[in-house]
Amino acid sequence: MSHQPDLVIANATVVNSYGRQDAHIVVHQGKIAELVDAAQPVPAADRTVDATGKLVIPGGVDGHCHVAQVTGRFRTLDDYRTTSTAALWGGTTTIIDFGIPRDAQETPLAAVLHKKELATQSRCDVALHGAVISWDETVPWQLEQLAAEGVRSVKMYTTNRGTTMADGDTIVKVMREMVRLDGLAYIHAEHDPIIADCTEQHAQDGRIGIEHLHRTRPELAEEISVKETLAMAEYTGAPVYFVHQSTPGAVDLVSQARDHGLEAYSETCPHYVTLDDSVYASTFPEWFACCPPMRSAETVAALKERLVSGAIHTMSSDHSCYDLSQKRERTDDVRAMPHGLPGVETRMPVTFTAMTSAGATVEQFVNAFAAEPARINAVPGKGRIADGFDADLVVFDPAEERTVDGAALHMGTDFSPFDGKALTGWPAVVVSNGRVVLDADGFHDPGAAGRFIHRNGFRQHQSAAADAAQLPAPAL
Numbered sequence: 001m002s003h004q005p006d007l008v009i010a011n012a013t014v015v016n017s018y019g020r021q022d023a024h025i026v027v028h029q030g031k032i033a034e035l036v037d038a039a040q041p042v043p044a045a046d047r048t049v050d051a052t053g054k055l056v057i058p059g060g061v062d063g064h065c066h067v068a069q070v071t072g073r074f075r076t077l078d079d080y081r082t083t084s085t086a087a088l089w090g091g092t093t094t095i096i097d098f099g100i101p102r103d104a105q106e107t108p109l110a111a112v113l114h115k116k117e118l119a120t121q122s123r124c125d126v127a128l129h130g131a132v133i134s135w136d137e138t139v140p141w142q143l144e145q146l147a148a149e150g151v152r153s154v155k156m157y158t159t160n161r162g163t164t165m166a167d168g169d170t171i172v173k174v175m176r177e178m179v180r181l182d183g184l185a186y187i188h189a190e191h192d193p194i195i196a197d198c199t200e201q202h203a204q205d206g207r208i209g210i211e212h213l214h215r216t217r218p219e220l221a222e223e224i225s226v227k228e229t230l231a232m233a234e235y236t237g238a239p240v241y242f243v244h245q246s247t248p249g250a251v252d253l254v255s256q257a258r259d260h261g262l263e264a265y266s267e268t269c270p271h272y273v274t275l276d277d278s279v280y281a282s283t284f285p286e287w288f289a290c291c292p293p294m295r296s297a298e299t300v301a302a303l304k305e306r307l308v309s310g311a312i313h314t315m316s317s318d319h320s321c322y323d324l325s326q327k328r329e330r331t332d333d334v335r336a337m338p339h340g341l342p343g344v345e346t347r348m349p350v351t352f353t354a355m356t357s358a359g360a361t362v363e364q365f366v367n368a369f370a371a372e373p374a375r376i377n378a379v380p381g382k383g384r385i386a387d388g389f390d391a392d393l394v395v396f397d398p399a400e401e402r403t404v405d406g407a408a409l410h411m412g413t414d415f416s417p418f419d420g421k422a423l424t425g426w427p428a429v430v431v432s433n434g435r436v437v438l439d440a441d442g443f444h445d446p447g448a449a450g451r452f453i454h455r456n457g458f459r460q461h462q463s464a465a466a467d468a469a470q471l472p473a474p475a476l
Helices: 080-087 108-121 137-147 168-182 192-204 210-216 219-236 246-259 277-281 297-309 347-357 362-376 457-468
Strands: 007-016 019-028 031-037 047-050 054-057 060-062 094-096 124-133 153-157 184-188 240-242 266-267 393-396 399-401 420-422 429-432 434-440
Touching: 007 362, 007 393, 007 429, 019 362, 031 192, 047 434, 054 362, 060 347, 060 362, 080 094, 080 108, 080 429, 080 434, 094 108, 094 429, 108 124, 108 137, 137 420, 153 168, 168 184, 168 219, 184 246, 192 210, 192 219, 219 240, 219 246, 246 266, 246 297, 266 297, 347 362, 347 420, 362 457
Parallel strands: 007 047, 007 054, 060 094, 094 124, 124 153, 153 184, 184 240, 240 266
Antiparallel strands: 007 019, 019 031, 054 393, 393 429, 399 420, 429 434
């Protein structure tokens, strides 16, 4: 290289999803310039971070965040500065948010462009998903514009009638557009008629408070919706990604579809593999108001097995930053309270602890935390420590244990569903786009340095990733 590199992470055990190696990581102008065999002298650099005895993994990619989200009369309390700062504290260097229309007057394109403008204040890199609630003749053109903006996925809800729900006709038509535009259909799968009826039955019986949330949204509702959506994906030929799957049955349906050639993917969230429905009998059940709700201990154990086996592809936070005052407004009626949990900052330690305690390797953790979210969401330059990739890096000691203190986190709210839990896998040093943003001295705010990431076409990216996987690993 003609110039001295900006940064070297020296004496690192580099862990990618496909293996590990001992190396010095050379960083220049925001990119990984090269990996130098750790047996060689440490290259000179403007700054050197010694990672002796520690692991270095790719910065996390959180494919499912809600930032400054407006749903009905509630708005999450965060902004891009807050959420991106919390993400970096938690070892996540790229977040993917949603442009979801706030009401019937806001179009899918306008919702995304609004979020893109807000994202100019982000401290980490940002990509976006679109969302369609109802179909009209302008939607194909709007989706073309989104694709030109690098927004190559569209979320649709199969529940939440009257707010965000898309009907079956809309889902089929959007799936056809995703095939045409080389995009990916994102699906929140819960069967609305079952949920609506079950919730109404509970309301009539006076069992509609937060302590009954898990009973109002049965596992069957999720699994039937997954089955129906897979049929639509098979009919249209569209690739489909299911967010926050909470049951092994839902995951198994996706696995079976993949066995028959469908491009279908499963995501889960940290809370679904660590918390069970006993939380709704706890002192603070409002801490756990989310949809789908927590499931039985048996379901949680089986879901974790699917995660460790690789049947679940990605681990996302589904970050939604409400505070307890919002949660407690209507704990008497789950239909009137906001659902969603803060989690972008704790995704790394909760996932690492859950997976490794169940026998997973660090490589498997990296796959779910960074590599697969980057690959499936067609995010270029992310999810791997290799020459030419973005210099997004996390240094950590896999044996270090900390206890979650919800009040000390940085997500802009006043609680964490993991408060008081002892977890391992916390970041010690975080590098984002070549900048050290977290180290032993604390957080170093890079300012509004996050970039908007223009994502590739879905199948285009999968093809390129498959070709890259056939290449031999760089020789050290």
